[in-house]
Amino acid sequence: MSDIVNMPELSSQGRRMSIPGFERWLGSAQGNYVLNWEQTTLDATVADVFGFNALQLGLPQFDFLRANRIPLRQKAGPAGAVDTFCEFDALPFASHSIDLAILPHVLEFHDDPHGILREIERMLIPEGQIIITGFNPLSLWGLNNRLNRSGEYPWNGSYLSIQRLKDWLKLLDFEVDRITLGCYAPPFSQHKWLQRSHFIETAGQRWWRFSGGVYLLRAIKRTHAMRLITPAWRKSRVGAKALRPVAHKEGHGH
Known part of the structure; x- marks a missing residue:
């Protein structure tokens, strides 16, 4: 579900095109099943995120920020109908400038997923998501x-497993605050079998939550409070002589 795998064709402009099988998969029963769940879940997740700048990396065919009310919403990536053409591990955005970043299936189709996360950490404001x-x-x-x-x-x-992602994010001072899993039905190739397996969704949410085919993870960038370290000023010792009371001179004739 991404167009960033490392075996792309090149257009005349040298830009990366969709990976083999991507467009065909989007029109399949599996593609519709996964994308419907993700769009619905993302709509609910981004609705309560506020700020000034939001960024979607990858899958520009879909507007995963459509339910968000941040005024400036952009799409970035190496191909497709994006606002900014760039590599995911070298993003041309200022540090501490993004409030929300969405990565739909970017990490699992890139050679350096940890490098992408480092870039996201750099760009996000404190408490960014x-x-x-x-x-x-x-x-x-x-x-x-x-x-x-x-x-x-x-x-x-x-x-990438959820636990592995959590470990990486913890190293970058992120705190995971939401994990949602869905698509519990087996990856049937026919729509009718996916529909008939709808009951598995309810059972999976209740009994086998860890086994959903797709997950959504949200994390917040935490910035530890800085402790102000003051200089250790040397206090000069006051000599005993300096502490003697000054004797008042009595006037003559008194």
Whole structure:
């Protein structure tokens, strides 16, 4: 679900095009199933995030910021209908300038996901938020990722576990405040079987929450309070002589 894998075709302008199988997958039953869940979940997640600047990295075909009320919303990436063409691990935005960053399936289709997170940490303001979506390796979708050798999207990604992401984010002083999983049905290729598996969604949310095929993770950039260190001024010792009371001279004749 991303157009940033490292085996792209190049257009005449040298810009990266969609990865093989991407457009076809979007029109499939699996693509609709995942995208519908993600769009609905992202709409609910970004609705209460405020600020001045929001950024979506990747998947410019979709407006995952549509439910957000931040005035300046941009899309950035190496291909597609973006506002800013750039590499994900070298973002041309000032430090501490972004309030919200959304990464839909960016990390699992890039050679340096940790480098992307470092860039996001640099850009975000203190208390800024990052929202990540990805395929869950601890699911039937993750199992298909390990068994499938077609080399086509979405089975050609390096799926990242939630725990691994949490560890990376903790190192960058992020605090995870929300994790939502969905798409519990097996990755059937036919729409009717995905529809018939709808009951699995309810059961999965209740009994097997860890096994959703797709997850959404939101984290907040925390800035530890700085402690002001004052100079250790040397206090000069006052001599005993300086502490003697001054004797009043009595006038003559008194």
